[in-house]
Amino acid sequence: MGFEDFPRVHSPQPIKKGFLLTAYFFRRLLGLVPVLLGISILVFSFVRAIPGDPARVMLGERATEAAVLQIRKDMGLDRPIVEQYLKYMGGLFKGDLGTSIFSQIPVADDMKRRFPATLELSLAAMLFALLVGVPLGILAAVRRNSSVDNIAMAIALIGVSMPVFWLGMIMKYIFSISTKIFPPSARMDDILSFSFVPITNMLVLDGILRLNPAIVWDAMLHLVMPAVALGTIPMAIIARMTRSSMVEVLSQDYVRTAKAKGLVQRSVIWKHALRNAMLPVITVVGLSFGGLLSGAVLTESIFAWSGVGSWIYEGISQRDYPVIQSGVLLVSFVFVVVNLMVDMSYALFDPRIQYR
Amino acid sequence: MLAAAKIETPFSIIRRRFRKSAPGKFGLALTILFVALALLAPVLRPYDASMDGNLSEKFQAPSVQHLMGTDDLGRDIAVRVWHGAQISLRVGVISVSIALFIGSFFGFLAGFFGGWFDTVLGWITDLMLAFPGTLLAIGIVAISPKPSLETTLLAISIVQIPVYIRLARGSVLGLRDLEYVQAANALGANRLRVLFKHLVPNALTPLLVQATLSIATATLETAGLGFLGLGAQPPTPEWGTMIADAFRGAYWDSAPWTTIFPGLAILVSVLGYNLLGDGLRDVLDPRAVN
Numbered sequence: 001m002g003f004e005d006f007p008r009v010h011s012p013q014p015i016k017k018g019f020l021l022t023a024y025f026f027r028r029l030l031g032l033v034p035v036l037l038g039i040s041i042l043v044f045s046f047v048r049a050i051p052g053d054p055a056r057v058m059l060g061e062r063a064t065e066a067a068v069l070q071i072r073k074d075m076g077l078d079r080p081i082v083e084q085y086l087k088y089m090g091g092l093f094k095g096d097l098g099t100s101i102f103s104q105i106p107v108a109d110d111m112k113r114r115f116p117a118t119l120e121l122s123l124a125a126m127l128f129a130l131l132v133g134v135p136l137g138i139l140a141a142v143r144r145n146s147s148v149d150n151i152a153m154a155i156a157l158i159g160v161s162m163p164v165f166w167l168g169m170i171m172k173y174i175f176s177i178s179t180k181i182f183p184p185s186a187r188m189d190d191i192l193s194f195s196f197v198p199i200t201n202m203l204v205l206d207g208i209l210r211l212n213p214a215i216v217w218d219a220m221l222h223l224v225m226p227a228v229a230l231g232t233i234p235m236a237i238i239a240r241m242t243r244s245s246m247v248e249v250l251s252q253d254y255v256r257t258a259k260a261k262g263l264v265q266r267s268v269i270w271k272h273a274l275r276n277a278m279l280p281v282i283t284v285v286g287l288s289f290g291g292l293l294s295g296a297v298l299t300e301s302i303f304a305w306s307g308v309g310s311w312i313y314e315g316i317s318q319r320d321y322p323v324i325q326s327g328v329l330l331v332s333f334v335f336v337v338v339n340l341m342v343d344m345s346y347a348l349f350d351p352r353i354q355y356r
Numbered sequence: 357m358l359a360a361a362k363i364e365t366p367f368s369i370i371r372r373r374f375r376k377s378a379p380g381k382f383g384l385a386l387t388i389l390f391v392a393l394a395l396l397a398p399v400l401r402p403y404d405a406s407m408d409g410n411l412s413e414k415f416q417a418p419s420v421q422h423l424m425g426t427d428d429l430g431r432d433i434a435v436r437v438w439h440g441a442q443i444s445l446r447v448g449v450i451s452v453s454i455a456l457f458i459g460s461f462f463g464f465l466a467g468f469f470g471g472w473f474d475t476v477l478g479w480i481t482d483l484m485l486a487f488p489g490t491l492l493a494i495g496i497v498a499i500s501p502k503p504s505l506e507t508t509l510l511a512i513s514i515v516q517i518p519v520y521i522r523l524a525r526g527s528v529l530g531l532r533d534l535e536y537v538q539a540a541n542a543l544g545a546n547r548l549r550v551l552f553k554h555l556v557p558n559a560l561t562p563l564l565v566q567a568t569l570s571i572a573t574a575t576l577e578t579a580g581l582g583f584l585g586l587g588a589q590p591p592t593p594e595w596g597t598m599i600a601d602a603f604r605g606a607y608w609d610s611a612p613w614t615t616i617f618p619g620l621a622i623l624v625s626v627l628g629y630n631l632l633g634d635g636l637r638d639v640l641d642p643r644a645v646n
Contacts, residue, residue, distance in 0.1 A: 038483045049499040157379075157634075161626035163576055165583050166599060166619030169608060177609050294490035298580055302603075312491075313584060316498045328487075328495060336486050 098322035116201040118307030125231035137242025159236025168229035168302040185304035234288035286342025380635015386628030394441040405591040425613035436593035448571040451513040459520025467528030481518040508587040527559035568633035
C-alpha cells in the first residue's frame with residue numbers, strides 16, 4: 001500500500017511533512033559525522049602542537065635520554081602522526097581514552113566521575129537562568145517602557161557584562177566568608193562524603209536515589225553559588241531575548257484579537273503570547289550551553305568543583321595531553337550535539353520552517 | 357511638504373536617532389571616559405609595573421592616599437587599575453580589528469563569489485564554531501610556547517574570525533542580487549570593483565555593531581584568560597591577572613579591595629561597550645522604527 005491508496009479527503013500535507021521532518025533529522029545526524037571527525041582531528045593536532053615533550057614532562061628534567069626514548073616508544077609517540085591518530089580513534093570507540101600522564105588514572109574513569117559534576121552544575125545554572133530570565137523578560141515586555149522594564153533590562157545588561165569569576169568570588173565573600181550561609185567550595189561536606197557512595201555522581205540526584213535528604217540538602221547548598229555565578233550570563237541573555245520576542249508577539253493581530261475578545265491579560269500573556277515567544281528563547285538556551293561549558297572552566301576553579309572545566313584547566317597547566325584531548329573533545333561533542341538538538345526542536349516546534 | 361523637508365544625509369539621520377537612544381548615549385559617555393583614562397594614563401602618571409611597590413604599605417584599605425587600597429606588595433590598586441584600562445583597551449581594539457578585517461574580507465569574498473571557496477570556508481567556520489569560544493581561546497593559548505598578552509590577543513582574535521565571516525557573507529548575499537548591483541555588472545564593472553566599491557560599504561553596518569559588542573566579549577575573555585594564568589603575566593596590571601594574584605595569593609578575602617576594584621573596572625568598561633553596541637544597533641538597524 002503506497003501513499004496513493006490513502007483517501008485524498010484528508011490533506012496529504014501531514015504525511016509529507018512528517019516524512020520530510022524525519023528525512024531532515026536524519027540528514028542533520030549524518031551531517032554531524034564530518035563535523036565530529038573534523039573536531040577530533042583538530043583537537044588531536046592541537047594537543048600535539050602544545051610545546052613540551054609529554055615523555056619529558058612525565059619523567060622530569062633530569063631523566064636520561066634513553067629513558068625518555070623508552071617512554072616515547074611505550075606511549076607510541078615515535079609512530080607517525082596518522083598512525084597515532086588512528087590508534088587514538090580506535091581506542092575512543094572502545095571507550096579507551098588513554099591514561100593521565102600526571103595521575104596515571106585512566107582518562108575514561110576521570111571523565112565518568114567529572115562529567116556528571118559539570119552536567120549537574122550546568123543544568124542547575126540553566127535552571128536558574130530560565131527561572132529568573134524568562135519572568136524578567138516577560139515582566140519587561142508587558143510593562144514596556146516603564147521603570148520596571150528599565151530596571152529589568154539594567155539587570156540583564158549588567159548580567160551580560162559580568163566577569164563570571166569575579167562574581168563568584170564576590171558571592172563567596174558575602175555568602176560564605178562574611179555570613180556563612182553557603183559552603184565556600186567543593187561539592188559536598190567532607191564528613192558526609194566519607195559514608196556516601198555516589199551512583200551517577202550528580203549528587204543531588206544521588207541523594208534522592210539513595211533516599212537521603214541530608215545529602216540532597218547538602219549537595220544543593222553547595223550547588224547554589226556556583227550555579228548562580230555560571231548562570232548569570234545566560235540569565236541575562238534569556239531575559240533580553242524573552243523581552244524582545246515577547247514585545248514582537250504582543251504587537252501581533254492574534255494577540256489583539258484575544259484581548260478584544262475580553263480575555264484577561266494573564267491568560268493572553270501566558271496562554272497565547274508566551275508559547276510563540278519562547279521559540280527564539282529555546283535557541284538561546286541551546287547556544288548558551290557552549291558558554292556554560294567554557295564558563296565552567298572559570299567557575300569550577302573558583303569553587304573547587306571537580307568537574308570537566310577544572311579538569312581541562314589542570315590538564316593544561318600540567319601538560320597532561322590525554323586529559324586535555326579528551327576533555328576538549330568531550331566539551332565540543334556535547335556542544336555540537338546540543339546545538340543540533342536545538343535546531344531539531346526548532347524544526348519540530350515551528351510549523352513555518354521548511355526542510356529541504 | 358517635500359520642499360520644506362530638510363535634506364538629510366545618512367549621517368545626520370544616524371546622529372539624530374542616536375541622540376534619542378538613552379542607553380547609546382550612556383554607553384558612549386562611559387566608553388569615551390574609559391578611552392580617555394586609558395590614553396591619559398601614561399601621560400599623567402607614568403608607571404613601571406616591575407618597579408612599583410612599597411612593602412611598608414602593603415594591604416592598606418582604601419583611603420584618601422590610596423583610593424582603592426594597596427596589594428600584597430604595597431602597590432597602589434588605583435594606579436594599577438587605571439593602567440589596566442590601557443591594556444584592556446589595546447587588547448580589545450586590536451584583537452577585534454584583526455578579526456573584523458580578516459573575517460569580513462574572507463566573508464565578503466565567499467558571499468560574493470560562492471562556489472568551492474564558499475563551501476570550504478563554510479566548513480572551516482562550522483568547525484571553529486563547533487568549539488565554545490573561550491575553550492578555543494584556551495586551546496590556542498595552550499599551544500603557544502609561553503602565555504603572554506600577545507598570545508591572548510591572538511587567541512581572542514582567532515576565536516572571533518568565524519563570526520565575522522558569517523556576518524559579512526550573509527550581508528553580501530543579501531545585497532548581491534539587488535538592481536543597483538546588477539546595473540553595475542551590466543555596465544561592465546570589474547567584479548572586484550563591484551564587490552568593494554558597491555557592496556562592501558552597504559554591508560558594513562552589522563559588522564560595526566558586532567565589532568562594538570565584540571570588544572565587550574574580548575575584554576571579558578582577556579580577563580578570563582588572565583585569571584586562569586594563561587594571559588598577561590604578573591606584574592602586568594591586567595585586571596584578570598590582578599584578581600588571579602589576589603585569589604592564588606589567598607589574600608583576596610582578607611583584603612577584598614584587591615579583587616573588588618579590578619573586577620568593577622572590567623564590569624563597567626564591558627557595560628559601556630555593550631550599551632554603546634546596543635545603541636548603535638538600534639540606530640543602524642534598517643528595520644528599527646524611525
